[in-house]
Amino acid sequence: MNRRQALIGLHIGAITFGLAGIFGKLALVGPVLIVFGRALIALLCLLPLVRRPWPAQWQELRVPLLGGVLLGLHWLSFFQAVKVAGVGLATLGFASFPAFTLVLESLLFREQIRRSEWLVLLLVSSGLVLVTPTFSLQADSTVGLLWGVFSGLTFALLSLANRQTPASLSPMQAAWWQNLFIVLMLAGWAVPELPSVTALDWLWLAALGLLCTAYPHTVLVASVRVLKARDAALIFALEPVYALVFAWWLFSETPSLSMLGGAGLILLAIALSSRPSAKH
Numbered sequence: 350m351n352r353r354q355a356l357i358g359l360h361i362g363a364i365t366f367g368l369a370g371i372f373g374k375l376a377l378v379g380p381v382l383i384v385f386g387r388a389l390i391a392l393l394c395l396l397p398l399v400r401r402p403w404p405a406q407w408q409e410l411r412v413p414l415l416g417g418v419l420l421g422l423h424w425l426s427f428f429q430a431v432k433v434a435g436v437g438l439a440t441l442g443f444a445s446f447p448a449f450t451l452v453l454e455s456l457l458f459r460e461q462i463r464r465s466e467w468l469v470l471l472l473v474s475s476g477l478v479l480v481t482p483t484f485s486l487q488a489d490s491t492v493g494l495l496w497g498v499f500s501g502l503t504f505a506l507l508s509l510a511n512r513q514t515p516a517s518l519s520p521m522q523a524a525w526w527q528n529l530f531i532v533l534m535l536a537g538w539a540v541p542e543l544p545s546v547t548a549l550d551w552l553w554l555a556a557l558g559l560l561c562t563a564y565p566h567t568v569l570v571a572s573v574r575v576l577k578a579r580d581a582a583l584i585f586a587l588e589p590v591y592a593l594v595f596a597w598w599l600f601s602e603t604p605s606l607s608m609l610g611g612a613g614l615i616l617l618a619i620a621l622s623s624r625p626s627a628k629h
Contacts, residue, residue, distance in 0.1 A: 352575050352576065355575050355581075358568040358572060359576075360584060361564075361568070362568045363587040363588045363591065365560050366588045366591075367590070367594075367595060368560060368591075369427070369561040370427070370428075370440055371596065371599060372561065373427075373428045373557065374596075376550045376553040376557075377550055378545070378550055381535055381538050381539055381542075382539050382543075383428050383554065384421060384425050384531065385535040385536070386539075386554035386558065387554060387561070388532050388558070388562070390558025391559070391562035392532060394558060395521055395524060395528065396525065399519070412510060412513050412514050412515065412523075413518070413523050413526035416507055416510045416511060416527045417526065417531050419503050419506050420503075420507055420527050420531060421535065423500050423503040423507060426499045426503065427443055427497065427500035430442055430493045433489050433492055433493035433496060434493020434496075435596065435600075436596035436600065436602060437589075437593050437608060438494050438608075440588060440592035440593065441494070441608065441611060442494040442496065442499075442500065442501060443497045443498075443500045443501045443504065444473070444615050445497075445498045445501035446500075447473060449502050450505040450508055450509070453505055453506065453509055458509075469618040472615065472618035473614070475614050476615040478611070479610045479614065589615065590612060590616060593608075
């Protein structure tokens with residue numbers, strides 16, 4: 350994958366990721382079952398595409414194991430946010446992950462943060478303030494937004510962990526193992542509940558596993574090998590915009606003026622940050 354292919358794939362992945370909250374809301378099951386079903390279906394979809402699932406050396410699975418834990422936490426917190434506060438606030442909270450990525454990448458890899466990137470942090474933070482209807486832990490909107498922000502933090506850590514994936518593991522191999530670890534982690538809680546999952550819920554979980562997981566997850570793992578994690582994060586930050594449009598259209602989740610203003614600031618941050626990224 351070259352830089353141009355990575356950028357195109359990431360933009361398509363952002364659109365499909367934007368549908369994740371929609372399918373998660375349509376599925377009438379809890380976050381644990383959603384994440385387990387999503388990972389299980391992604392695992393089955395990826396298996397025919399992975400020529401050799403097992404690694405050359407088992408020590409190579411340390412990074413995918415960490416990635417599986419972080420991805421599982423990200424999904425659980427994101428779908429908890431969807432159930433508590435709706436698709437719009439959940440995805441806007443998740444949109445904080447480019448800011449987390451900039452800070453963590455600077456701290457962990459000693460990569461200097463440019464002035465324009467400090468502006469990104471300010472715009473994203475301001476955007477999150479605007480989209481918060483009320484600052485009270487008694488309000489579902491605030492709690493849901495906090496869950497969304499936590500999902501952004503864990504996704505930023507996942508993006509950085511993927512940078513350390515051994516070159517001997519293909520992106521599909523890494524994605525396959527991450528989803529396998531998620532299935533194993535949640536099996537004890539999810540398997541006893543599987544008989545209660547309806548056929549329609551399995552349809553939404555299948556859409557999550559195939560459209561919103563197998564493809565974009567593989568693209569993300571592959572892209573950070575040719576792009577900085579911050580570049581991938583900024584493109585995937587478009588996900589809330591797509592999610593807001595879908596939620597508005599399908600569920601009549603009409604965003605308030607402050608939510609639109611916050612989304613606008615996040616979009617401005619993405620636009621400003623994408624300009625210097627071409628110089629890398």
